[in-house]
Amino acid sequence: MDKLTEAARDFVDAAKLAYERRYRALLEEGSHEATMRLKRQMGEDGFCGMTLPRAYGGMELPLLTVLRVTQAFQVCDMRLGGLSHRFNTGPMGAVAALAPEALRQRYVTALCRGEITMSIGISEPHAGSAATAMTTRARIEGDKVVLNGSKIFVSFADESDCTLLYCRFGNTGTPGDIGAVILPHDAPGFSLSAGTRNMAGELQYELFMDDCRLPADHVVVQSNAFGKLIKHYNGERLGSVARQLGNAEFCLNYAIDYIKERQQFGRELADFQGLQWMIADMKVKLDAAQLLTWRAAANAHGEEADALETSISKVYVAQATKEICDDALQLLGGYGYMMEYPIEHRLRETRGGGLYGGTTQIHKNMIAGHLLGRSNSQWKKA
Ligand SMILES: Cc1cc2nc3c(=O)[nH]c(=O)nc-3n(C[C@H](O)[C@H](O)[C@H](O)COP(=O)(O)OP(=O)(O)OC[C@H]3O[C@@H](n4cnc5c(N)ncnc54)[C@H](O)[C@@H]3O)c2cc1C
CATH class of the missing domain: 1.10.540.10 (Acyl-CoA dehydrogenase/oxidase, N-terminal domain)
Structure with missing residues (x-):
């Protein structure tokens, strides 16, 4: 260390x-x-x-x-x-x-205490990258909040006890309407889909809220909260980046051990300079990816990480870790492609890094917007 x-x-x-x-x-x-x-x-x-x-x-x-x-x-x-x-x-x-x-x-x-876990519900079928187009509604009725709408791609929803659900409290149609509630998974009017398996073998769930009624004290924050929620979400983004870094670190170490062991042409694979250079490139990428992430984390206040530094880490880590895991697979030859070896699963899981928590393209939009001093709104002009 x-x-x-x-x-x-x-x-x-x-x-x-x-x-x-x-x-x-x-x-x-x-x-x-x-x-x-x-x-x-x-x-x-x-x-x-x-x-x-x-x-x-x-x-x-x-x-x-x-x-x-x-x-x-x-x-x-x-x-x-x-x-x-x-x-x-x-x-x-x-x-x-x-x-x-x-x-x-x-x-x-x-x-x-380790007693509960919580999912996050932001994405909707028609509001993916354009998250602020979400239509899930929250209506306060006396001492209840009534939810209607659906979410998609929610990770680990089956294992979680509740979800932090982003939803729309106002009717202006602007991001200012968006707030969040804690949705316990045993709430009346709430149901989960059976789950869709992703390429890493994990299930992504749809959440359905059909006149789902919660005590009104489950409102975390009402209107004008999207920006505040996303500031905390940057810490969550970096948490998933740490998982991608772990996959790359594992694959690099596994590949190093493997090429020191495996013999072809009467020599260890590690003797071939072409493979040595691959290992060197993988290490350079891993360190660069870590350093960009550690910078964003070191400058964070609590979980509130700087948006630009988070986006830079997200973009680079998604690309670099995918390449590192893929190179490790290559170094194992045909064995790397086999499911009984641990590399291909790490590669499949790492591939999600360019999709969740904002896609690579969306983070590049944000980086460019910052550099050019523009809001870089992606919305079609009226
Ligand atoms: C493994 C995994 C786990 C997830 N977990 C969760 C979760 O727990 N909770 C949750 O709420 N969501 C979750 N998501 C959803 C994720 O946040 C969305 O998939 C993501 O925001 C992209 O939305 P979309 O899939 O609808 O793609 P789209 O928005 O339809 O985008 C399709 C393509 O167009 C590109 N694109 C779109 N708009 C632009 C633009 N303006 N400029 C340039 N390119 C653009 C995108 O980059 C992408 O390549 C998860 C997704 C995955 C894959």
Whole structure:
């Protein structure tokens, strides 16, 4: 571990130890009960709510430390990296910062104990990159909030207890209408699709709200909140970037071990200079990708990372980690393409990095808008 992330060293070491001693066996068991035990254990070990306020059981650790932990967990096991991301850089950061006190006490505290996880529902069938075109509505009726609409592509919705649901409170048709509620998954009028399997083998869910009624105190934030919500979402974006970095780190190390072992033409593959240069290029890309991410994390306030630095990290990491995983596959030859080797799954999962949390093109729009000093609105002129 280098000086830049020295403060994270103890946490990263503890994460690797916890994986070896306690988490690995539970992951191998793989049952629902084992996953529940794993979550509780992570809560007891202090790996839940690491960025969240101490007042609710969190640790208020710097985002950079937390990203290093998620990357280390991801190297150990992709599912563990996913859990670490959801527990530490998921939408609960926005709840901790923006929700009324009673909601924070209830939900943030439970997540910090490893008792619950929360999904995020932003995308809709007709509002993907153009997220502010969302039409899911929230209407306050006395002491209830009534939701109508649907969401798409929601990750881990089956395993989560609730969703931070972005929705429209006003009728002006502008982003100013957008706020958010906590939607418990047992709410009347709420249902989940069976899930669509993505190319990494995970399920993405549709959420349906059909006159779904919640206590009105489940409103996190009403109108004019989109900008505030997205500021926290930048921390979440970097959490998923840490998972991509973990995949690339795993693939690079695996490929290095492999070419030192595998012999062709009577020599180790590692003797061939063409392959040595591939390994060197992979390392240069991994370090560059990490440094861009660590910069964004180091400059963040809590989970609120700078938009430009987050976009730069997102764009570069999605491309670089995809190339690193693909080069690792190439270094393993035909074996790399086989499912019994761990590389192809890492490549498939990493491919999502250019899609979720804003696509590569959308982040490039934002970077260009910043550089050119333009709002760079993508909306068709009236
Ligand atoms: C693995 C995975 C997990 C996800 N998890 C979640 C989740 O938990 N919660 C959630 O709410 N959503 C989630 N999403 C949805 C994700 O955020 C959307 O897929 C993403 O925002 C893009 O929207 P879209 O798929 O509708 O593509 P579209 O918006 O239809 O875009 C299609 C293509 O057009 C390009 N494009 C669109 N507009 C422009 C423009 N103005 N300039 C240049 N190019 C443009 C895009 O970059 C893309 O290449 C997930 C997606 C994936 C793949």
